[in-house]
Amino acid sequence: MKNNMKSVLLSATACCIAFGTSSWADDMPPETSMSGLDYELIGRDDLYSYGSLGAYSQSPDLDQLVADGALPAVADRLPAEPIIMTTAAMVDGIGEYGGVFRHVIGGRPEGWNWMAGQHQGWGGINMAVQECLVRQGPRWQVRGEDQTGPLPNLVHSWTWNDDRTTVTLNLMEGVRWSDGDPFDVEDVRFWWEDNVQDPNVASRLTANTFGGEGTTMEVIDDYTFSFTFTSPQSDAVLEGLAYIQGCPGPSHILKASHPNYGGSSYEDYTGALPADITPPVGLGAWIPVEHIPDELVVMRRNPYYFKVDESGQQLPYFDEMHFRLSTWSDRTVQTVAGTGDFSNMENPGNYVETLQQSQQPDSPVRVAFGPRVLGWLINLNYDLSSAADDYDTELRTLFRETDFRLALSHALDRDAIGQSLVRGPFAYPYMGGFVTGSPYYDAASTDFHPYNVEQANALLDGLGVTDTDGNGVRNLASGEDIEIDVQFDSGRNEERRQLDAVTAQFADIGIRLIPRAVDGTNIDTIRAGGAYTALFQRRPIVVPTRETCESLPSGDGCPYFNIGGERLPFESDITAAYTTLVSTLDPAEQVAAANTIQANITENAYVIGTVQIPAALLINDRIKNAHPGTPVFMYEWAEDAVMRERLWTPADEQETELYDGTVAEY
Numbered sequence: 001m002k003n004n005m006k007s008v009l010l011s012a013t014a015c016c017i018a019f020g021t022s023s024w025a026d027d028m029p030p031e032t033s034m035s036g037l038d039y040e041l042i043g044r045d046d047l048y049s050y051g052s053l054g055a056y057s058q059s060p061d062l063d064q065l066v067a068d069g070a071l072p073a074v075a076d077r078l079p080a081e082p083i084i085m086t087t088a089a090m091v092d093g094i095g096e097y098g099g100v101f102r103h104v105i106g107g108r109p110e111g112w113n114w115m116a117g118q119h120q121g122w123g124g125i126n127m128a129v130q131e132c133l134v135r136q137g138p139r140w141q142v143r144g145e146d147q148t149g150p151l152p153n154l155v156h157s158w159t160w161n162d163d164r165t166t167v168t169l170n171l172m173e174g175v176r177w178s179d180g181d182p183f184d185v186e187d188v189r190f191w192w193e194d195n196v197q198d199p200n201v202a203s204r205l206t207a208n209t210f211g212g213e214g215t216t217m218e219v220i221d222d223y224t225f226s227f228t229f230t231s232p233q234s235d236a237v238l239e240g241l242a243y244i245q246g247c248p249g250p251s252h253i254l255k256a257s258h259p260n261y262g263g264s265s266y267e268d269y270t271g272a273l274p275a276d277i278t279p280p281v282g283l284g285a286w287i288p289v290e291h292i293p294d295e296l297v298v299m300r301r302n303p304y305y306f307k308v309d310e311s312g313q314q315l316p317y318f319d320e321m322h323f324r325l326s327t328w329s330d331r332t333v334q335t336v337a338g339t340g341d342f343s344n345m346e347n348p349g350n351y352v353e354t355l356q357q358s359q360q361p362d363s364p365v366r367v368a369f370g371p372r373v374l375g376w377l378i379n380l381n382y383d384l385s386s387a388a389d390d391y392d393t394e395l396r397t398l399f400r401e402t403d404f405r406l407a408l409s410h411a412l413d414r415d416a417i418g419q420s421l422v423r424g425p426f427a428y429p430y431m432g433g434f435v436t437g438s439p440y441y442d443a444a445s446t447d448f449h450p451y452n453v454e455q456a457n458a459l460l461d462g463l464g465v466t467d468t469d470g471n472g473v474r475n476l477a478s479g480e481d482i483e484i485d486v487q488f489d490s491g492r493n494e495e496r497r498q499l500d501a502v503t504a505q506f507a508d509i510g511i512r513l514i515p516r517a518v519d520g521t522n523i524d525t526i527r528a529g530g531a532y533t534a535l536f537q538r539r540p541i542v543v544p545t546r547e548t549c550e551s552l553p554s555g556d557g558c559p560y561f562n563i564g565g566e567r568l569p570f571e572s573d574i575t576a577a578y579t580t581l582v583s584t585l586d587p588a589e590q591v592a593a594a595n596t597i598q599a600n601i602t603e604n605a606y607v608i609g610t611v612q613i614p615a616a617l618l619i620n621d622r623i624k625n626a627h628p629g630t631p632v633f634m635y636e637w638a639e640d641a642v643m644r645e646r647l648w649t650p651a652d653e654q655e656t657e658l659y660d661g662t663v664a665e666y
């Protein structure tokens with residue numbers, strides 16, 4: 001075992017963090033990357049632009065509706081300057097209309113009111129029906145020197161004032177919702193004022209985490225608005241307006257049920273767009289037209305979608321998109337078998353079999369692993385104010401002791417946990433914080449806690465928590481056994497497996513873990529409400545500005561595992577570093593801030609990480625324009641990164657559409 005002085009490990013710029021309880025740190029073991037991704041980087045503006053083309057055309061699927069007068073002509077449905085996808089950035093070029101893109105997912109839609117925090121079952125449904133102010137997914141392909149903040153989307157440009165406290169954002173003009181209603185600044189205002197800022201709404205973007213406390217929004221005109229921050233910010237802060245966080249919903253529909261506009265209750269508002277009622281209204285490329293619970297969600301093209309290709313064809317190319325409601329593991333099995341088109345392969349139990357199958361000459365998919373971007377961890381709840389009872393308070397008080405957390409971390413045999421998931425070189429220890437595939441990861445700032453039962457026991461003895469009644473389980477001061485309920489998603493086999501190993505390893509140091517499976521549809525609410533003593537979940541940090549409140553003390557009420565806000569001593573150092581990270585224009589300062597976050601998380605065992613593994617993207621060969629090298633996750637999940645609106649299949653290979661001729665709503 002190699003010991004080094006921490007000050008030697010940390011880069012000079014990160015010199016000033018408060019050190020943990022020991023002045024010694026262990027190096028991370030050497031990592032062998034499994035990434036086989038190979039791709040060329042392009043410029044930030046090479047993917048798509050905004051502009052007007054002489055003529056537009058549409059999927060033949062819509063011709064009759066236009067002829068019947070049920071839909072306006074395509075040119076009248078598009079903005080004057082739609083988003084134009086660049087042909088040169090398409091590996092297979094301009095596409096052909098029609099066919100079905102077949103997803104398989106393990107989630108179940110909770111509802112369509114995403115602004116109130118509801119999820120749509122994940123696996124790409126949310127990213128099909130929602131469009132956000134900015135976009136992160138395609139950034140994986142953008143070269144380093146162009147990596148400043150998010151890519152534009154509904155917001156086509158923005159400018160900062162001199163001291164970078166106010167940013168003025170310009171919306172695309174003439175975008176329409178899937179029912180034809182104009183999208184404008186009122187939708188953005190409703191999203192911000194009546195959702196993000198309203199404490200009664202469980203918005204995904206939380207009021208205090210976007211540029212710190214006190215951020216205000218001002219409407220300037222129909223297509224212009226600004227944010228004013230209480231301290232200088234950089235483009236990085238705008239990354240928080242991508243994915244599920246900055247995606248407006250239809251204010252013309254939702255206002256009626258919001259209490260600020262006469263709606264009866266917040267509960268009714270949240271449930272205003274139930275999952276079983278279709279179609280909802282969205283801005284996305286596809287809109288759900290059918291939801292058969294536990295079976296299938298069918299989506300059809302949005303006739304008002306605001307993106308085109310260079311030949312003027314309105315996107316998307318696929319008429320229909322399916323989400324078969326199955327299991328996450330089945331997503332990979334079906335994609336390998338050719339009955340599904342897409343999978344983020346993330347269930348280690350499938351890896352070896354999938355690799356073998358994909359090498360068969362008739363295999364419909366190829367497998368290329370990316371870097372390690374999937375990592376699992378235990379969140380211990382540090383919030384005393386929401387403890388369920390005296391016992392829970394006593395437990396959480398213990399969780400707040402750094403030595404207790406370090407003991408748990410040293411009790412983990414991470415190699416054994418990894419091998420219980422999948423044999424071979426896939427798993428690597430995860431200490432929490434940035435995973436090794438993150439652009440922000442720094443091995444030297446990562447404190448490793450080697451498997452050491454003796455040390456774990458010594459740390460616990462030092463805290464005075466001993467086994468006073470001789471039953472093999474250590475006791476709290478009150479005399480009770482230390483039993484930690486840990487919740488996990490029942491739909492995730494790889495979580496169950498890891499927890500079995502962790503439970504056995506904790507038993508060796510006299511800590512009893514009690515895994516409790518929770519339905520995946522509810523786990524979001526449990527997590528965001530901090531309604532647990534401990535939670536086991538896949539929660540790697542790849543990009544710190546994304547779903548920040550899940551992982552970092554970025555503002556009041558964050559992270560979810562310390563909602564009450566009585567800070568652990570080092571949390572303010574993380575908060576300060578995060579503030580620097582999103583506000584500095586100096587890349588070296590940003591790196592130093594990320595390293596400070598990483599050092600504080602890992603030295604203090606802020607979370608108890610288990611293992612991290614690489615993932616591979618599987619896409620059926622008949623799907624064109626899926627760019628080789630697309631990672632499962634980098635700035636966003638692959639469903640966004642691959643840009644599904646420009647994927648297509650040649651007519652002779654298209655699957656039969658179930659809802660041919662059906663249009664979402666018009």
Ligand code: BQZ
Nearest residue numbers: 121122123124328344346523524637639
């Ligand atoms: C990818 C993703 C797309 C959420 C979800 C799900 C939720 C979490 C996370 C992943 C699924 C897939 O992940 O596992 O491969 O398709 O949907 O959104 O696990 O429970 O809350 O953050 O993204």
